[in-house]
Amino acid sequence: xxxxxxxxxxxxxxxxxxxxxxxxxxxxxSEPGSRGHVVAAAPGHIQARIDPNDKALRxxxxxxxxxxxxxxxxxxxxxxxxxIGPVAMAVTSALNYQFLRPCRPGPVMADAYMLxxxxxxxxxxxxVWTDDPDKPVGQAxxxxxxx
Amino acid sequence: xxxxxxxxxxxxxxxxxxxxxxxxxxxxxSEPGSRGHVVAAAPGHIQARIDPNDKALRxxxxxxxxxxxxxxxxxxxxxxxxxIGPVAMAVTSALNYQFLRPCRPGPVMADAYMLxxxxxxxxxxxxVWTDDPDKPVGQAxxxxxxx
Amino acid sequence: xxxxxxxxxxxxxxxxxxxxxxxxxxxxxSEPGSRGHVVAAAPGHIQARIDPNDKALRxxxxxxxxxxxxxxxxxxxxxxxxxIGPVAMAVTSALNYQFLRPCRPGPVMADAYMLxxxxxxxxxxxxVWTDDPDKPVGQAxxxxxxx
Amino acid sequence: xxxxxxxxxxxxxxxxxxxxxxxxxxxxxSEPGSRGHVVAAAPGHIQARIDPNDKALRxxxxxxxxxxxxxxxxxxxxxxxxxIGPVAMAVTSALNYQFLRPCRPGPVMADAYMLxxxxxxxxxxxxVWTDDPDKPVGQAxxxxxxx
Numbered sequence: 001x002x003x004x005x006x007x008x009x010x011x012x013x014x015x016x017x018x019x020x021x022x023x024x025x026x027x028x029x030s031e032p033g034s035r036g037h038v039v040a041a042a043p044g045h046i047q048a049r050i051d052p053n054d055k056a057l058r059x060x061x062x063x064x065x066x067x068x069x070x071x072x073x074x075x076x077x078x079x080x081x082x083x084i085g086p087v088a089m090a091v092t093s094a095l096n097y098q099f100l101r102p103c104r105p106g107p108v109m110a111d112a113y114m115l116x117x118x119x120x121x122x123x124x125x126x127x128v129w130t131d132d133p134d135k136p137v138g139q140a141x142x143x144x145x146x147x
Numbered sequence: 148x149x150x151x152x153x154x155x156x157x158x159x160x161x162x163x164x165x166x167x168x169x170x171x172x173x174x175x176x177s178e179p180g181s182r183g184h185v186v187a188a189a190p191g192h193i194q195a196r197i198d199p200n201d202k203a204l205r206x207x208x209x210x211x212x213x214x215x216x217x218x219x220x221x222x223x224x225x226x227x228x229x230x231i232g233p234v235a236m237a238v239t240s241a242l243n244y245q246f247l248r249p250c251r252p253g254p255v256m257a258d259a260y261m262l263x264x265x266x267x268x269x270x271x272x273x274x275v276w277t278d279d280p281d282k283p284v285g286q287a288x289x290x291x292x293x294x
Numbered sequence: 295x296x297x298x299x300x301x302x303x304x305x306x307x308x309x310x311x312x313x314x315x316x317x318x319x320x321x322x323x324s325e326p327g328s329r330g331h332v333v334a335a336a337p338g339h340i341q342a343r344i345d346p347n348d349k350a351l352r353x354x355x356x357x358x359x360x361x362x363x364x365x366x367x368x369x370x371x372x373x374x375x376x377x378i379g380p381v382a383m384a385v386t387s388a389l390n391y392q393f394l395r396p397c398r399p400g401p402v403m404a405d406a407y408m409l410x411x412x413x414x415x416x417x418x419x420x421x422v423w424t425d426d427p428d429k430p431v432g433q434a435x436x437x438x439x440x441x
Numbered sequence: 442x443x444x445x446x447x448x449x450x451x452x453x454x455x456x457x458x459x460x461x462x463x464x465x466x467x468x469x470x471s472e473p474g475s476r477g478h479v480v481a482a483a484p485g486h487i488q489a490r491i492d493p494n495d496k497a498l499r500x501x502x503x504x505x506x507x508x509x510x511x512x513x514x515x516x517x518x519x520x521x522x523x524x525i526g527p528v529a530m531a532v533t534s535a536l537n538y539q540f541l542r543p544c545r546p547g548p549v550m551a552d553a554y555m556l557x558x559x560x561x562x563x564x565x566x567x568x569v570w571t572d573d574p575d576k577p578v579g580q581a582x583x584x585x586x587x588x
Contacts, residue, residue, distance in 0.1 A: 026205075027206070058173075059174070066216060066220055070212075070213030073213055094243070094246065094437070095246075096242075097243075100557040121387065125566075139564075240562065240584075243390050245417050247417055262430065292562075328496075358511075364510070367506050389506065389537075389540075391535065393535065393536075
């Protein structure tokens with residue numbers, strides 16, 4: 001059974017649909033547009049998308065920092081779950097976010113990459129971007145504790 | 148006039164009421180309970196409070212990471228504004244958040260302290276706590292770019 | 295015996311002398327002036343001092359960033375050891391350093407405070423300063439993994 | 442003249458030899474083996490190498506955290522200089538280091554990538570590795586202030 005196999009960074013246990021279904025159930029109170037969803041999942045990498053609503057805007061009409069950080073956290077959470085499966089309760093232990101460029105309104109993408117998946121900690125690199133993945137609006141390092 | 152004085156970490160230009168009024172106008176789309184408010188402002192320090200609603204909960208019934216990070220960012224933003232005044236447009240350039248303890252439902256407090264207020268960057272230490280300020284649920288380092 | 299007691303943030307198992315003796319043995323290759331030493335240890339807090347030599351200077355005659363970061367790491371390591379004792383092998387899992395002010399030549403002090411001492415991770419706040427503890431030259435968040 | 446052109450992330454002003462010559466002059470007190478050197482420079486990316494000596498070892502025979510952090514800082518400094526040229530005095534404003542895997546003795550490599558080169562701040566991603574670049578021993582986010 002999958003649940004008995006060791007955790008591995010070279011195989012995933014949940015695909016994009018399974019991840020989205022799990023998160024919709026886990027966060028019943030969050031609104032559409034406030035959380036984003038997974039569009040692709042592969043070993044060591046997931047891609048996510050969010051279509052922020054008006055509540056996500058900050059002065060100047062840009063997408064707010066907390067929206068970006070919450071989205072990066074979601075992408076990292078999905079990447080951990082993809083590898084360890086829906087059984088475990090993982091929690092963020094640290095999130096470092098660098099704001100690099102103005103985040104203009106419209107769809108926002110995130111690419112989350114596994115830097116290291118250990119038994120107790122998963123460390124990930126998340127790039128947040130809008131029109132050009134090579135010019136990210138933000139970059140996050142996210143550490144999750146695995147129970 | 149206040150607007151012509153040099154920026155100083157030893158005096159504030161906006162008190163708690165002025166800060167709350169400014170932020171309510173700056174973030175017209177945010178709901179009560181999603182942003183928090185300033186309860187006290189002094190040179191080098193502000194204290195803020197948030198009463199998170201159900202949308203702020205994560206699996207396990209705890210207050211979510213993005214809620215905590217957004218609240219820490221708001222406290223840092225208020226601390227910068229308190230010192231530079233409402234005229235300028237400050238933006239977060241980096242936010243590092245350490246999740247230290249489970250954040251149980253109920254009012255959440257933040258104490259934001261100025262580590263350095265420079266001409267171009269403000270670096271702040273923010274402690275987020277619930278029942279005991281000496282046992283913070285989270286700690287943030289927040290850097291704002293000052294235009 | 296101390297070694298059998300649970301780890302606690304409210305009592306220390308090693309004082310300044312014991313910490314310095316342990317670290318001198320653990321780092322036999324490091325030179326005087328490159329590592330610093332503990333001057334005081336108490337529950338939740340240690341203070342350390344370093345007298346950097348010429349090799350620690352960077353262009354402009356200031357004390358280099360790596361010297362400051364290494365010193366902050368040493369202070370955090372000593373703070374962990376003070377609480378868990380010399381038996382365990384703790385390793386840094388993350389270190390975030392904010393450079394706040396120029397670090398002028400001369401003795402440098404560090405105050406390391408325990409933010410949370412868990413079973414697996416210790417998270418600490420370290421303030422590095424020269425002449426005025428209220429105007430730190432740097433601030434670090436250091437996370438140690440406890441085996 | 443190069444000195445009058447605007448700063449650009451798409452062209453470099455110093456190659457590996459020029460960077461190494463500049464840093465040798467800037468850090469006259471540092472020993473061989475304590476600083477590392479640049480092996481390749483291109484727009485947006487430099488690669489560096491260090492051959493740490495015995496003083497760089499920590500308990501357990503691994504390469505110490507401060508050695509890794511100092512090396513990552515050097516790589517970031519070289520990447521900034523490659524783009525802005527030797528005229529300007531850049532200083533680190535923040536360095537966040539994630540320790541991912543044990544760093545075994547032997548040559549250590551760093552790949553530093555520019556995330557954003559602004560007028561006032563440069564933000565970089567640095568990967569530190571030994572035998573396999575896809576399994577980094579450490580990852581750093583480094584921010585430099587550009588005068």
